Amino acid sequence: MEKQNVTEFVFTGLFENEQTELLLFFLFLLCYVAVLMGNGIILLTICCSHLLEQPMYYFLCHLSLMDLCSISVVVPQLIRNMAATRKDISYYNCMTQLFTYHWLVGVETFILVCMAFDRYVAIVKPLHYMMIMNRKRCHMLITVAWGLGFWHSIALLLMVLSLPFCGPNVIDHYMCDIKPLLKLVCKDIRISSILVIANSGTVIVVIFTVLLASYILILCNLRMRSSAGRHKALSTCSSHIMVVVLFFVPCIYIYILPAGSKNKDKEISVFYTVIAPMLNPLIYTLRNKEMKIAMGKVWWRMSQSKLK
Secondary structure, eight states, rough: OGGOOOEEEEESSSSHHHHHHHHHHHHHHHHHHHHHHHHHHHHHHHSSSGGHHHHHHHHHHHHHHHHHEEEEEEHHHHHHHHSSSOOOOOOEHHHHHHHHHHHHHHHHHHHHHHHHHHHHHHHHHHHGGHHOOOOOHHHHHHHHHHHHHHHHHHHHHHHHHTTTOOOOOOSSSSOOOOOHTTTOOSOOOOHHHHHHIIIIHHHHHHHHHHHHHHHHHHHHGGGOOOOHHHHHHHHHHHHHHHHHHHHHHHHHHHHHSSSSSOOHHHHHHHHIIIHHHHHHHHHHHTOOOHHHHHHHHHHHHHHHHHOO
């Protein structure tokens, strides 16, 4: 009953300065448009070319979709709030944003694991690659990613719904995330903080460690390859490693620390909510010859169909 006292939350925003936020309004708007265009181009290129038949690009297609969806849960609200006098959100919309964002990001996390597994099989067991990474197994891995992301998100949501919000309603953030919400709970949050660290922080650290270990094994295996094969594999793996570092390092910083700690959560979170989804298309296209060739072919076919 206590939590019904709070029917809406008010964001402090990214920077508590109106002039700064108005300047950032245009910057984040450009970033959002860049994410929509970049990931949209990747989706169009892969879906309209032979690349979709390859497991690596099948997973990349889903990664781009997650980037598009997750940024659309957060950034439109952030842009609106930067131009608004009152940065408010209803209790139920806040819970919806929390659940949806964590679900999509959870799926993205496990897709990155799938991509690392795909590269490991392709480089360490090349003769068995098509047998191991067949389309049925790829579908299964994506289904598992959606399922694990859902259970991660629903666990966080059910914990927050059980907590009482009976007093302050100002969220020191630009989105409804678990840690800034815990600071508003009117009861001892030590157990809840431990559960958050177990649910998000520890899991992220374990997955990040597994991903790094897999790429180390891949790099060790590359020593036995020819110079051309080594160069191609290194180019692909370096793109994946850049994405993993951009995504996981800020997440680890935020979710491994307890909710009451004083840190730069909202500033650091910009890296995985905005910057990583914006850079992913550049990392995967500018450093990938196959993607550039496929983009050229799709663009040529589209231009030819328009001429007809």
